[in-house]
Amino acid sequence: MKVLIIEDEKPAAHKLLRLLGEINPDIEIMDVLKSVEDSINWFLHNPRPDLIFMDIQLEDGICFEIFESKPIHTPIIFTTAYDDYTLKAFKVNSIDYLLKPIDSDELKNAIDKFNVHYKQNDYSRFESIITQLQPKTKERFLIKIGEHYKSLQTSMINCFYINERCNFIHAYNGKNYPIDYSLDKIEQLIDSKSFFRINRNFIINYSAIQDIIAYSSNRLKIVLKVCTEKEDIIVSRERVSDFKEWIDR
Incomplete structure (x- = not known):
């Protein structure tokens, strides 16, 4: 499984890397990014990861600016110190929403949820699930x-x-x-x-x-x-x- 981490706090990024290694040593970390700008540029020049771990407050803005710049269909597990953005997170490709400090058991449960609903690069199935989970805007x-x-x-x-x-x-x-x-x-x-x-x-x-x-x-x-x-x-x-x-x- 190829994973991208978007996290501007070094201690939080290091802890997440350690926990992921303990949970599944076969996880491949594609990159660790710190900003909205770096993330937008990365998506323009790199293949699609299987899963993204994303903080909300980045060093140059809010992560949702990334989605405004480029459509991203990869599933995301949000890792943040704030619970103010839960609804907005589930309007994009959110699998789970974990509050810092990240708990090992909660992280494992989030990865298990990802594995249950998303296997063998079945993007169409995942996008169908996300469509069902996303809140509908009133017409x-x-x-x-x-x-x-x-x-x-x-x-x-x-x-x-x-x-x-x-x-x-x-x-x-x-x-x-x-x-x-x-x-x-x-x-x-x-x-x-x-x-x-x-x-x-x-x-x-x-x-x-x-x-x-x-x-x-x-x-x-x-x-x-x-x-x-x-x-x-x-x-x-x-x-x-x-x-x-x-x-x-």
Whole structure:
């Protein structure tokens, strides 16, 4: 089995190498990479590994930037000190998600899971399994209008927002509809390429943005093509950097 390790912390990489050697001495380590940039370049010039062990926080960014640059179909076992990215990990080719410090038994179980579902380079079978495991992004939301129900396509949603502790959809027809989902839940259900949560109260659709304006305290003001009743839609200071990366993809 040919394995690629993407890990920027030397002690963590050394421990993983040691544990893998103890679990299966026949594992071949193709390379140990430290950064997003190195990983992207490696995939451009090297054959496909059988399995990838990948940290999430790398020395020059988040590992998910690798997937934005190049499609990667190899199964991945994530090894990280953070549990904030579990859902996002399973939207790519994740077999398992191990928290540091890596436990030998948990690592062996993850490799056993890989061996059960993925043998003899059966890529088509693996991709079928991954497709079944990946959370589906919602294509429609069911909304209630009086005594009637309506199915609203996600692509027709201008934004999701909170007003007086209630959650709403603002649609491209200019109307507002109450919704039972919290914004935290909505954020998990929708396509992150199309929608971005700019602050605690707003998730906006990229295609709904009409203008982006520099605002006080290094924040940004968003003008939507179809305005809501809110006067100002502001990207919070802590989200500005991520928002710019999301826009500049």
